[in-house]
Amino acid sequence: MIVFLIKRIGNAILVMLTVAFLAFLIFRFLGDPVEMMMNESATQVERDELRARLGLNDSFLVQYGRFVVNAAQGEFGLSWRNQQAVTTLIAERFPATFELVLIATFISLVIGIPLGVFTAIGRGRWWAESLQFTSVVGVSLPSFLVGILLILTFSVSLGWLPGYGRGEVVPLGWWTTGLLTSSGRAAVVLPALSLSLFQITLVMRLVRAEMLETLRADFIKFARARGVPRRSLWFRHALKNCLMPVITLTAMQIGNLIAFALVTETVFQWPGMGMLFMQAVTFVDIPVMAAYLCIVSFIFVVLNTVVDIAYAVIDPRLRKS
Amino acid sequence: MTAIAAKPRASRLARLRNSDLWWSFKRHPSAVIAAIVLAVLVLSALFAPFIVPQNPYDLAALELLNAEIPPIWHPDGQWPFLLGTDLQGRDMLSAILYGSRASLIIGAASVAVSLTVGATLGLVAGYYGKWADGLLMRVGDVLLSMPTMLIAILVSAIARSLLPPGLREAGASAVIVLAISLSGWVQYARTVRALTMVERDKEYVQAARLIRVPARRIMLRHILPNTTTPLLVTATLNFGLGILIEATLSFLGVGMPLEQPSLGTLIRIGNQYLFSGLWWIVLFPALQLCLLVVSINVLGDWLRDALNPKLR
Numbered sequence: 010m011i012v013f014l015i016k017r018i019g020n021a022i023l024v025m026l027t028v029a030f031l032a033f034l035i036f037r038f039l040g041d042p043v044e045m046m047m048n049e050s051a052t053q054v055e056r057d058e059l060r061a062r063l064g065l066n067d068s069f070l071v072q073y074g075r076f077v078v079n080a081a082q083g084e085f086g087l088s089w090r091n092q093q094a095v096t097t098l099i100a101e102r103f104p105a106t107f108e109l110v111l112i113a114t115f116i117s118l119v120i121g122i123p124l125g126v127f128t129a130i131g132r133g134r135w136w137a138e139s140l141q142f143t144s145v146v147g148v149s150l151p152s153f154l155v156g157i158l159l160i161l162t163f164s165v166s167l168g169w170l171p172g173y174g175r176g177e178v179v180p181l182g183w184w185t186t187g188l189l190t191s192s193g194r195a196a197v198v199l200p201a202l203s204l205s206l207f208q209i210t211l212v213m214r215l216v217r218a219e220m221l222e223t224l225r226a227d228f229i230k231f232a233r234a235r236g237v238p239r240r241s242l243w244f245r246h247a248l249k250n251c252l253m254p255v256i257t258l259t260a261m262q263i264g265n266l267i268a269f270a271l272v273t274e275t276v277f278q279w280p281g282m283g284m285l286f287m288q289a290v291t292f293v294d295i296p297v298m299a300a301y302l303c304i305v306s307f308i309f310v311v312l313n314t315v316v317d318i319a320y321a322v323i324d325p326r327l328r329k330s
Numbered sequence: 331m332t333a334i335a336a337k338p339r340a341s342r343l344a345r346l347r348n349s350d351l352w353w354s355f356k357r358h359p360s361a362v363i364a365a366i367v368l369a370v371l372v373l374s375a376l377f378a379p380f381i382v383p384q385n386p387y388d389l390a391a392l393e394l395l396n397a398e399i400p401p402i403w404h405p406d407g408q409w410p411f412l413l414g415t416d417l418q419g420r421d422m423l424s425a426i427l428y429g430s431r432a433s434l435i436i437g438a439a440s441v442a443v444s445l446t447v448g449a450t451l452g453l454v455a456g457y458y459g460k461w462a463d464g465l466l467m468r469v470g471d472v473l474l475s476m477p478t479m480l481i482a483i484l485v486s487a488i489a490r491s492l493l494p495p496g497l498r499e500a501g502a503s504a505v506i507v508l509a510i511s512l513s514g515w516v517q518y519a520r521t522v523r524a525l526t527m528v529e530r531d532k533e534y535v536q537a538a539r540l541i542r543v544p545a546r547r548i549m550l551r552h553i554l555p556n557t558t559t560p561l562l563v564t565a566t567l568n569f570g571l572g573i574l575i576e577a578t579l580s581f582l583g584v585g586m587p588l589e590q591p592s593l594g595t596l597i598r599i600g601n602q603y604l605f606s607g608l609w610w611i612v613l614f615p616a617l618q619l620c621l622l623v624v625s626i627n628v629l630g631d632w633l634r635d636a637l638n639p640k641l642r
Binding site for chain 2: 309
């Protein structure tokens, strides 16, 4: 087990170092930081001084080492665009993305699990099969399109919900939340729905497949013979046995949701990390781009590693490979 | 026996008609509908110059007088602008058909690149094993730990900042294809590698080795044909995915430029007028994109089930 742990964590660190190297390459060689930070009238002496102060004259490896050490401490330098610390910029935006992802996950479970159960118990009926077909369509729709169609319907045509922004937010220490105001709650509905649509179909298909398998098991037949009512059979006996993979999938998908929030945030003008990144792309603000790359990869690697280790704890057979 | 052997070899078309695949196809109405829709979309995109009234790339053909015309069934609609026009007076139908062309070409090119690279690497890794295999699997693990879409967005965004402004427009489609293929090849490589490892130890490969058939020929002519079925399914589904990723990149502004609009670019343009009541500029390209990807995915799903021997 210890060997497995060391191997798995070593692997994760290796991946992070690779990502950090890529981020460093962009950071260091894409455009000249000195040119970006100085104004046009700066003299050559001032430029050289800044170059020395930023440590740009050191050897490549030393600079890479410094980048990794700083990044590990959450230090990504100053944004070229507005001279603010990148860490502060991202910390400001993180709560918005996190809330969006959290609510999207919640929606996907609340809608996806019952739909999965219904399509499983109604297999072969027209309504279950058409739901199943709709899920293929759901997977095919690009998330930005879902967002646009939602805005077009509920915001432009019907005028029920706001189509952009985050509404009014309340600060809680360093965290800001939009869930405590009515405008904030209204604003989160459409983006969260659009972000969760793909996830809903994923949860639904997984629950359906698991349910079909569980419903064939002997204990279900016995429960039925004992006279357990159907509803309790489906939702208490069978469903409980299907939830483990759903929990794993949800944990693994959080990283994906953070990544796809990039698209949703752009459509809905949601002030999160993804929109920050897209703005950074427009203005070629390299430190912000490098920091986003590192942070999102970090979230991915941590989630993957934790899920793998949790599996190995539960199932000893996996420790060997 | 002799009677069968004496029969002339059936033509390709006849063989197709007698195959299990064709039989399964006829029995799945959703697959038939998807195939017809896809055929119409592809043909209309191919022959766009002969169908639509305008070349949307030709700025001289655009008349500002024709700007913001709603679709033909609207009281203010005008012939020949069936689906209305945008703010520059560009006919939406023309723009959509030309845009589908760009989307289809990029989707197909990304499949071709990832398939070629992936199958080659998978063959080599599966056939030789050892360090080549280990290295390939490690790189694949790293790439698959992040979604293809995210990698494509990051690569495309960074490549755009790298390229000089002059090349940015001209090289846009190549950058997108590379961005998609960068992590797209892994799936093909894994499939081919797994199958190659099974085939490599079979008698026919050993026999070929024994009579000194070169390794390259064994891989390409003997082993590769045995991996085509799963590759076909993966390629179909990834064709749809490629079109989706291209559309997302263009929508985010890191894909096709405004001068050579793909469906994603058209949706990006239309999205700016979402709140000003010009719904047709965004809705029709969006519908075309949905139709395209849904029909490809329905076909891919059917193909996966039809070619899976376990489900027969």
